[in-house]
Amino acid sequence: MRNRKVCSVVALACLMAGLASLPASADSKLKSSDELYNSYTSATKGKRIAWVPQALGLPLTDGWTKEMKGEASDLGMELIVRDPNWSTAAMTQAVTALIAEKPDVLVVHNPNVQLLARQLKQAQDAGIYVVQLNMVSNQKTDAFVGGDxxxxxxxxxxxxxxxxxxxxxxxxxxxxxxxxxxxxxxxxxxxxxxxxxxxxxxxxxxxxxxxxxxxxxxxxxxxxxxxxxxxxxxxxxxxxxxxxxxxxxxxxxxxxxxxxxxxxxxxxxxxxxxxxxxxxxxxxxxDNEKQGRDAMLTIKYLLQMKQPPGTFKLAAYSPFEVITRDNAGDGLCWR
The missing domain is CATH 3.40.50.2300 (Response regulator)
Known part of the structure; x- marks a missing residue:
């Protein structure tokens, strides 16, 4: 990781040195910081994200929800949450109803590989990006974020x-x-x-x-x-x-x-x-809180790329730590 950071700093320094030597005409063709930021916010602000976990009230799903809700709020996005409370029938009904509401992005926590396969394809066909969190379906969609x-x-x-x-x-x-x-x-x-x-x-x-x-x-x-x-x-x-x-x-x-x-x-x-x-x-x-942030980062990438749902099949696999009695007090868990 340290080597990666050093390389990034060196690359950035080289880039800045190269930009300083560009003639004014070339420099003027680059997007300004304001233009870049405006492009980012225009792709995300006002967008609606629908989130259907297996159940709320768990450290796992509550951690994801907290991260997604906080970042969505900061960006002017709306997070719509449906809690099926472990009921597969309620989960299927919730996802079906949300597809009809046409959110921009649907995030699901699949209970098994088959339950939502048909609905996830329907969502993409309806123009909705689909991100699967932590457990993937047989129906692969725009992105998966979760453990290896x-x-x-x-x-x-x-x-x-x-x-x-x-x-x-x-x-x-x-x-x-x-x-x-x-x-x-x-x-x-x-x-x-x-x-x-x-x-x-x-x-x-x-x-x-x-x-x-x-x-x-x-x-x-x-x-x-x-x-x-x-x-x-x-x-x-x-x-x-x-x-x-x-x-x-x-x-x-x-x-x-x-x-x-x-x-x-x-x-x-x-x-x-x-x-x-x-x-x-x-x-x-x-770290499921980091997974929540990874899910939001993936959503922002999909929205900025502006390609039809189904164009990509992205994956972000989470790093892991082995917790033992020797290191369990070292801040590896969140409160």
Whole structure:
């Protein structure tokens, strides 16, 4: 990162030196700062963004909403929010109704890869830019902003192999707790983890169940798995707040020093607290507030490019941090 910043400074200095040597006639052809700013604001001011998460009231979706709402307000844009509160029927109805209202941009948080596929194509056909946030549909649209879930799962699986695999002296038994089986996150994380585990026959998946993003369900699943497998070595969960339920079951069974609990997702303070308290062992974190800003940046690019919806298929994959007990107090989570 430091090298990138140095190169940027050098490039800027070279550019400025080159501009200083331009004749007045060439310089006059360049857009002034005011013209550039006016072009930017004319492309964004007054535009309407429709946002449909799976549900509000979560650190994940509330963090995105806060960032998008704040920046939209600063730019004179309107953010229209619909909360289906986990209901797929309500989500489908909300998206269908919004298409009829013709916002400039539609942002969705897909619960699975198929549910909104038809509506997302309809939105683009109606002249609406579509940005998919964190979980992508089978219907690819103008942009995706979210985690690189497959590679994050590879990282978790590789760590599990080190902890539970050959010469570890442990059972090699692993339980997987998925979110929704047909969600993009669960599909990609399963692919990434199994690519690693398939190379290590000593790793045995003794349970693979979906908790539907519910921490209470994750706790119930884990309690039952521990009864059947008291020598369980690790749990790999597909979303931090859900997996905290699994970690609580491990703690209640008095096995926190024997069972490692891994997960991934957003980075509110409760995640760092869970790692410090031993509810989660390691956590592959993406900054969802920054994702909200990335979503808005993507929206601004689409509006300024002024190309028909469907022209581009952009992607912005979020960087990640691994949170452990050693660094959980280092400001890696937001309050």
């Amino acid at each position: 879930w497959k590679n994050l799962a590879r990282g978790m699986a590789e760590d599990i192999v080190k902890t539970c695999g050959k010469d570890s002296g442990k059972s090699g038994k692993v339980a997987i707790i998925q979110g929704e089986l047909t969600s993009d996150v669960s599909i990609l994380e399963m692919e990434g983890a199994k690519e690693v585990f398939s190379q290590h026959p000593e790793i045995k998946i003794v349970s693979d169940q979906a908790a539907m993003w519910d921490p209470n369900k994750a706790r119930e699943i884990t309690a039952a798995v521990l009864q059947q497998n008291p020598d369980l070595c690790a749990i790999l969960g597909h979303w931090g707040p859900m997996t905290m339920g699994a970690g609580q079951a491990v703690k209640a069974a008095g096995l926190s020093d024997k069972v490692s609990t891994y997960s991934t997702g957003e980075n509110p303070q409760m995640i760092c607290d869970a790692v410090k308290d031993g509810i989660l062992t390691k956590y592959w974190s993406v």
